[in-house]
């Protein structure tokens with residue numbers, strides 16, 4: 001049932017953009033937002049830990065892990081409110097390693113690496129929780145919120 005809830009907004013987005021001839025959102029120039037994933041002492045964090053997005057706008061969320069440990073970003077409610085265009089992974093020199101398209105429910109980033117998550121929010125929501133799903137990281141403070149206007 002969860003899968004249906006995710007697919008409907010994406011389908012509605014594609015239908016409405018076609019009907020309004022508002023342009024191809026899957027190719028729109030994205031607004032870049034960098035979220036740093038890291039640790040300081042015994043605390044772990046997302047920085048910033050609150051981001052604000054708008055429905056119908058294209059975003060490139062750069063997940064920049066500056067830590068020696070791997071980190072993830074996930075959140076069931078958040079995933080249901082966005083359409084993922086793709087996830088891109090580059091090698092340290094910037095060469096493309098992989099471009100992943102389709103339903104994404106979490107993104108895990110290796111130590112001192114980054115990934116780019118291209119999304120279009122399709123539903124509004126206030127203070128939608130996100131967290132790192134790796135054991136103990138949420139408890140260490142690796143949580144945040146997303147507001148979609």
Ligand SMILES: [Cu+2]
Pocket residue numbers: 044070071072132133134137142
């Ligand atoms: Cu983490």
